Amino acid sequence: ILNVEQSPQSLHVQEGDSTNFTCSFPSSNFYALHWYRWETAKSPEALFVMTLNGDEKKKGQISATLNTKEGYSYLYIKGSQPEDSATYLCAFIRSSGGGADGLTFGKGTHLIIQP
Amino acid sequence: DAGITQSPRHKVTETGTPVTLRCHQTENHRYMYWYRQDPGHGLRLIHYSYGVKDTDKGEVSDGYSVSRSKTEDFLLTLESATSSQTSVYFCAISESKVGQGNTDTQYFGPGTRLTVL
Numbered sequence: 147i148l149n150v151e152q153s154p155q156s157l158h159v160q161e162g163d164s165t166n167f168t169c170s171f172p173s174s175n176f177y178a179l180h181w182y183r184w185e186t187a188k189s190p191e192a193l194f195v196m197t198l199n200g201d202e203k204k205k206g207q208i209s210a211t212l213n214t215k216e217g218y219s220y221l222y223i224k225g226s227q228p229e230d231s232a233t234y235l236c237a238f239i240r241s242s243g244g245g246a247d248g249l250t251f252g253k254g255t256h257l258i259i260q261p
Numbered sequence: 262d263a264g265i266t267q268s269p270r271h272k273v274t275e276t277g278t279p280v281t282l283r284c285h286q287t288e289n290h291r292y293m294y295w296y297r298q299d300p301g302h303g304l305r306l307i308h309y310s311y312g313v314k315d316t317d318k319g320e321v322s323d324g325y326s327v328s329r330s331k332t333e334d335f336l337l338t339l340e341s342a343t344s345s346q347t348s349v350y351f352c353a354i355s356e357s358k359v360g361q362g363n364t365d366t367q368y369f370g371p372g373t374r375l376t377v378l
Contacts, residue, residue: 189369
């Protein structure tokens with residue numbers, strides 16, 4: 147069983163503040179890392195697919211970085227808005243044989259933006 | 262939004278009864294997945310399918326079976342439901358198998374909330 151850890155488990159942030167949280171994963175046999183955003187009563191939606199060490203992805207005010215050598219990814223939200231409130235999931239994909247295994251999800255960071 | 266529907270959306274059943282959940286897609290994606298989501302565990306893979314009649318087990322497959330007789334439908338069956346199978350079940354699809362295509366993003370259905378009494 148792969149160990150994919152997300153921290154913190156939950157986070158309360160004031161509207162307008164910036165925040166970041168972490169996904170840690172095994173540093174060996176890396177294939178890819180996904181970030182998903184999961185709003186209450188909805189289904190997870192893909193944010194980023196990251197495959198290369200040093201990758202930086204951006205979507206609006208949300209960005210992510212990747213360090214495969216040390217096994218972590220950061221997700222940043224700049225100028226948080228109430229609509230950013232959601233659980234943010236990362237999912238690790240391990241390289242195996244000629245391809246890759248399936249996704250192993252972390253338990254998520256539950257972000258609450260307070261007006 | 263990807264065309265994925267799940268039925269039923271909610272179900273309450275009794276221990277020992279069989280239950281079948283359906284996932285239907287209109288995207289013609291090859292790969293389909295069933296996950297369960299439980300507090301403290303996140304999303305865990307139950308079974309997945311990589312084509313019609315081609316399926317494989319995931320992390321938590323005990324007590325579940327699946328079938329895929331058509332590209333668009335992936336069925337999850339609990340042969341004899343137990344209270345430990347009370348959960349929210351998500352179906353997902355991807356255009357190609359994770360790690361073997363141009364895009365590995367998974368698109369999720371709306372979920373089915375199953376309660377086993």
